[in-house]
Amino acid sequence: MNVHYDKSVNSTQEIAHRISREGAPEGTIVVADEQVAGKGRLGREWFSPIGTGIWMSMILKPKIPPQQAPQLTLLTAVAVIRGVKAATGIQCDIKWPNDILLNGKKLVGILTEMQADPDQIHSVIIGTGINVNETDFPEEIKEIATSLKIEKEEEINRATVIKRILEHFEELYELFLEEGFLPIKKMWEDHAITVGREITARTTTKTLHGFACGITDDGVLLLKDETGEIHKIYSADIEF
Ligand code: BTN
Numbered sequence: 001m002n003v004h005y006d007k008s009v010n011s012t013q014e015i016a017h018r019i020s021r022e023g024a025p026e027g028t029i030v031v032a033d034e035q036v037a038g039k040g041r042l043g044r045e046w047f048s049p050i051g052t053g054i055w056m057s058m059i060l061k062p063k064i065p066p067q068q069a070p071q072l073t074l075l076t077a078v079a080v081i082r083g084v085k086a087a088t089g090i091q092c093d094i095k096w097p098n099d100i101l102l103n104g105k106k107l108v109g110i111l112t113e114m115q116a117d118p119d120q121i122h123s124v125i126i127g128t129g130i131n132v133n134e135t136d137f138p139e140e141i142k143e144i145a146t147s148l149k150i151e152k153e154e155e156i157n158r159a160t161v162i163k164r165i166l167e168h169f170e171e172l173y174e175l176f177l178e179e180g181f182l183p184i185k186k187m188w189e190d191h192a193i194t195v196g197r198e199i200t201a202r203t204t205t206k207t208l209h210g211f212a213c214g215i216t217d218d219g220v221l222l223l224k225d226e227t228g229e230i231h232k233i234y235s236a237d238i239e240f
Pocket residue numbers: 010011012013014035037038039040041042044046048054055056057098099108109110111127128129130
């Protein structure tokens with residue numbers, strides 16, 4: 001495996017985009033001890049203090065149409081859930097599309113970005129941020145964030161967690177390339193707490209209330225509103 005390590009970076013996503021364009025092969029992992037401008041979804045910042053969490057980005061170059069790239073986010077969520085369970089015994093849940101929750105609080109965020117033409121992917125950069133040994137979060141996320149250390153009440157070895165996640169990722173990615181998304185979708189559904197509930201979905205343009213009735217084979221969330229109309233949700237913040 002090709003690993004690119006830096007002590008401190010703006011964002012591992014930035015480095016991964018750059019080295020991918022320069023020819024880094026599929027499977028390259030970019031890891032840092034600290035991000036001073038960690039990127040979250042929807043233009044948010046990602047709290048990434050030094051030495052406590054896992055801040056990593058993975059470069060993939062799959063031969064799939066660009067619209068299937070979100071499936072890789074769901075695949076990554078399954079790999080992270082399984083890796084965390086294997087390394088620590090802790091069982092987490094998935095909140096669509098890419099939040100991993102522990103006891104209802106956010107433990108992991110996944111950010112998928114692409115370099116692509118309309119019909120061809122050059123690379124998919126999947127960034128994963130995992131709160132491992134943080135005990136003190138900034139005021140604005142104190143109530144909604146947690147870490148493995150807070151829940152387990154002991155220091156967790158970050159390298160072991162990374163290793164287990166990558167083992168599971170490799171296995172699932174091979175399955176995905178051989179058999180497609182369907183087997184992954186089933187695994188994802190086993191861990192998901194979004195489907196089958198009343199939810200509020202806030203997209204960048206509107207807020208929808210209704211029943212989360214499933215996900216499509218492309219990983220799109222289906223929401224049925226009170227008139228019975230089904231809405232396809234591609235990206236949103238979900239509240240229960
Ligand atoms: C989210 O908002 O839920 C997604 C957060 C993704 C954070 C990770 S940390 C590693 C990688 N580098 C970044 O700048 N962001 C992602």
